[in-house]
Amino acid sequence: MQELQKVCGYVAIIGRPNVGKSTLMNQLLKRKMTITSKRPQTTRHSITCILTDEQQALQMVLVDTPGINFNTQHHVMKWMHQQAVSALKHLDLRVWIIEAGHWEEHDQIICEMLVPLAEKTIVIINKIDKVKDKLKILEHMQTLSDMGFRKIIPLSATKEQNFSVLFKMAREVLPISDYYYPIEQQATCTKEFMAAEVVREKLMRYLGQEIPYECTVMIDNFEIDPSNSLHKIQATIYAGNDRHKKVIVGTEGQQLKAIGQAARLTLEGMFKQKVFLKLWVKVKDSWAAHKEAITQFGLEE
Ligand code: GDP
Numbered sequence: 001m002q003e004l005q006k007v008c009g010y011v012a013i014i015g016r017p018n019v020g021k022s023t024l025m026n027q028l029l030k031r032k033m034t035i036t037s038k039r040p041q042t043t044r045h046s047i048t049c050i051l052t053d054e055q056q057a058l059q060m061v062l063v064d065t066p067g068i069n070f071n072t073q074h075h076v077m078k079w080m081h082q083q084a085v086s087a088l089k090h091l092d093l094r095v096w097i098i099e100a101g102h103w104e105e106h107d108q109i110i111c112e113m114l115v116p117l118a119e120k121t122i123v124i125i126n127k128i129d130k131v132k133d134k135l136k137i138l139e140h141m142q143t144l145s146d147m148g149f150r151k152i153i154p155l156s157a158t159k160e161q162n163f164s165v166l167f168k169m170a171r172e173v174l175p176i177s178d179y180y181y182p183i184e185q186q187a188t189c190t191k192e193f194m195a196a197e198v199v200r201e202k203l204m205r206y207l208g209q210e211i212p213y214e215c216t217v218m219i220d221n222f223e224i225d226p227s228n229s230l231h232k233i234q235a236t237i238y239a240g241n242d243r244h245k246k247v248i249v250g251t252e253g254q255q256l257k258a259i260g261q262a263a264r265l266t267l268e269g270m271f272k273q274k275v276f277l278k279l280w281v282k283v284k285d286s287w288a289a290h291k292e293a294i295t296q297f298g299l300e301e
């Protein structure tokens with residue numbers, strides 16, 4: 001069998017609330033795939049997950065595009081739109097999720113945003129299990145196809161498993177490229193992983209590139225209170241040396257406090273729950289810390 005050439009690129013999952021983005025992501029994550037804790041160097045987006053399908057020789061680096069999956073209650077301002085559209089333009093692929101037989105104003109807004117980028121946008125019509133009249137789905141597919149969208153995939157995130165179709169179609173759109181992230185590190189996209197990534201992202205934002213690069217963030221404890229869903233997270237930032245530790249903590253702990261607050265707010269947005277986040281800073285031999293992180297996230301082969 002001839003070996004497939006590798007394809008790889010940055011991908012955004014887009015869709016109004018309740019179309020099934022999380023469900024689809026969770027299903028995708030059940031497949032064998034890869035995620036790494038490496039930092040994104042070439043994109044201004046933050047990475048949420050890395051999906052690698054070795055059969056398809058494909059790697060999708062999923063990124064978060066703030067301002068796209070906005071809340072319906074909030075008024076969408078023009079500048080925000082423009083910001084969002086320009087952020088989307090630089091991606092290799094967009095996967096837009098809509099709901100079969102259910103179209104809202106919010107879908108229309110996203111649709112208009114994506115039409116100029118339709119050639120590199122795949123549309124997923126989700127929840128087809130809920131629609132009795134399948135002809136309606138076909139009609140909708142035709143309309144979207146006439147608008148220029150590259151591929152339209154009807155599926156059911158809860159009932160069907162044919163996600164390989166998405167990978168197959170993504171192959172045609174993504175550029176031929178080596179993987180951006182190594183595949184020998186495997187893990188699932190857990191909340192713990194996401195929490196560590198967010199803390200790391202804030203370290204970058206507050207401290208620039210150099211110091212955070214040598215840091216390891218470890219989640220010591222992650223508990224969800226069954227009574228009120230409060231997410232209680234305790235994490236340690238392992239600094240490369242004493243000087244780094246001092247910078248991270250800041251005068252009277254101000255820097256660490258700011259980093260913690262920013263991380264908490266981002267995590268509350270991601271988890272849609274209240275978050276309690278406690279951060280510590282310790283100095284550690286960086287190799288040992290790296291090794292621990294690898295074990296913690298199940299990144300070992
Ligand atoms: P998100 O807001 O886009 O992340 O949407 P969620 O993934 O939270 O899904 C919203 C609701 O739609 C949940 O109740 C899901 O169980 C349901 N849902 C998602 N995918 C499907 C599907 O394929 N079929 C059906 N019937 N329900 C689905």
Ligand code: MG
Nearest residue numbers: 018021022023
């Ligand atoms: Mg969701």
